[in-house]
Amino acid sequence: MAILNEPATLVDNPGGIPLTPEGHAMLQKELDHLTSVKRPEIADRIRESQQHGEFSEDNNELDEVKFEQAMVENRISELKALFGSAVILEIDQIPTDTVGIGSKVTVEDLQYGDEFSVRIVAGVEADPNKDLISMESPLGSSIYGHGAGVEVSFEAPEGRKRYKILSITR
Known part of the structure; x- marks a missing residue:
């Protein structure tokens, strides 16, 4: 290699x-x-x-x-x-207090109550099929820089979405 x-x-x-x-x-x-x-x-x-x-x-x-x-x-x-x-990024550079590049974030869809996890990555790594979400995407940009417990809303192709950040890990 x-x-x-x-x-x-x-x-x-x-x-x-x-x-x-x-x-x-x-x-x-x-x-x-x-x-x-x-x-x-x-x-x-x-x-x-x-x-x-x-x-x-x-x-x-x-x-x-x-x-x-x-x-x-x-x-x-x-x-x-x-x-x-x-x-x-080294593992210790991945934030856990606020959402950043490399963070694994669990969110709750406040409309439906569904919970799911995504990893925030740069656009070149993004692959929604593998739950790798670009920080430039509607979801990624709305949660980027926020901590657990914060509610965010953003415009998605399906309409307005509201999510709550439940946890942030590496």
Whole structure:
């Protein structure tokens, strides 16, 4: 696994993009897959097709493969740039008194009484299917900086929501 930069702290790099250790590992795994699997696969497909003369001027297959190659190269560049400015949070940097990056927050939907937990992350790590919520999302931005017991409201695609922060952990 290639290490593109050593972990920094927010003090060392105040303008850096904060990543949880899990988010950093996930993005590093994606970069490794793109560089060691996808990039060679695409190069092989281009090479094999050229050797067999499958690409002609009016063949869209070459355009499709080159488009895929451009997408992969673009994502590799994005990830390398991200790692160049990333700040990997240490566990003790994750707040538990107020909601911050890396916090695991349990909230109650005050309309329905449902309770659920989410982890607040930077946008590059967000994956709502895994309960990783961006601090820029409506829910994330409404609870960010608040402590347990605080009630917040925000506009969601389904309408106005009201939640209460029940607990904040690492």
